[in-house]
Structure formats: structure tokens, C-alpha cells
Amino acid sequence: MSSSQMLKGILDGCLLGIIHKGETYGYEMIEKLEIYGFRMVSEGSIYPVLMRLQKDGFVHSVMKESPSGPKRKYYTLTPAGEEEYEQFKERWESLSHSVNRLVKEEN
Amino acid sequence: MSSSQMLKGILDGCLLGIIHKGETYGYEMIEKLEIYGFRMVSEGSIYPVLMRLQKDGFVHSVMKESPSGPKRKYYTLTPAGEEEYEQFKERWESLSHSVNRLVKEEN
DNA sequence: CATGCTATCTTGTATTACAAAGTAGCAGTT
């Protein structure tokens, strides 16, 4: 039972959420996740997720020049991605309420 | 991205929580999970978890007669199990706050 | 030209939820 196991099935929804807030690229998403409090989400975790999201038609990507450094792959949500994000939020609401009822219940 | 993936790393903590509330057995835990709102957590999910928890020394089990039906394996938390449950709650707090910041943030 | 930061991708591994199937006890009905 580790923290990383708890991320399963949540990470992809969180990435949809971050892209939903505005076009962004992989490397920057890692920094944003850290700001939200996610500890040590590594590149090896998110790049495969981004590719899966694209394969499933939830995101669209464009290569753009960086003002300094290598090119960046910027992601945006497709309509299907917006819909998927809405569904993720509902699933998260349901799950987190269940866990909180259990964990915070007095007795 | 399915609901079942979101359970990963959470189910074992929830089982610790249910046992923490009082001695109980596998079949009954499934019913209790349903009451808390967990949808369709099947036997094939929880029995392997219970065996892992026992192997790791977090729970102790005793076979007892049922007033009707086959014998039941009743579980209780060991001190290490109580400690593990406390740590799970902290990890859950941290993770759920991070996700909620992301998901509920206005922008 | 060497170092370090930025940026992406790939491979292999470990974890784990779950479907499916099996075993078996007991109660009530036919």
C-alpha cells in the first residue's frame, strides 16, 4: 500500500483537469501537479498517460517552439476530453464521499 | 479510466477502516462497503486483500461458527494494523485535498 | 566545450482490482 498506488485511475483525470484550465505541455504539468500537492509525479508517469489520452481522442497536441530550450508539445482538450473530465469529476465525488464517510465517521 | 482503477491503493485502507470499527468477516465487509457507497466491490477483490493484510501482520483472524451457514473468518486489527490505518488516513487526506484543489478550483 | 536545465520518449517491473470458477455448509421447499 503506497502513495503511488493511490494515484491509479486518478492521475489521468487530474491531467485532464490541468489541461482543462488552459493549454499546457508535459513538463509544465509536472510542476503544476507539485503545486497542487502531488508529491513526486515523475515524467515516466505522465508521458504515457498523455499518449493514452491522445490515442483515446481526449486531447489534441501541437508542437511549438520554446523561447528557450527544446520544442514543447502543447495539449488541449477535445470535446470528448471535456466530457470525460466531467465524468471523472462525478466518479471522484462519489468515491471520495464514500471514503470520507468511512474514515471520518466517529465510533 | 474506470472506477475500479480508482480503488487501487484505497481498498486496503478502507478494509482496515471497517475492521477498525469492530471485528467482522469478509462477506459482511462487502455489504458494509456497499452501505458506504462503494459500488460492486466483489469477493475476488477483497479476499486477496485480506490475505495480504494478514501476511503483512496488519490483521489477525479467527474462524467462528455462524448461527446459520458456513463458518466465518473474523478479522481484527493488530497494533501494526492500527498504525497502518492511521498512515492511510494521512495519505488519503493529502491526496484528496490535492485532487479537490484541482477539481474544485474556479478559473 | 562542458555542464546543467529543459523537454520528450521508451522499456521493463511491480502492484493490484476483478471476473470467473470452484468448494462447501446450511435452510427451506417440493
Place this chain on the structure above:
DNA sequence: AACTGCTACTTTGTAATACAAGATAGCATG
């Protein structure tokens, strides 16, 4: 007695997926 359905636990195989580790490469600064 045989059948049906509920209770109760176990095992096997599969699919999903987070992540470590490593590879590749552009750019800037000293």
C-alpha cells in the same frame, strides 16, 4: 431425498497502470 438459493471462502488468470531508469536532444551560460 433431491433441489434451490443463500452464505462464505479460495484460487487462477488477466488487464490496467504508476514509476524507476535510461536514452535522446535542444539550448544557454560559464
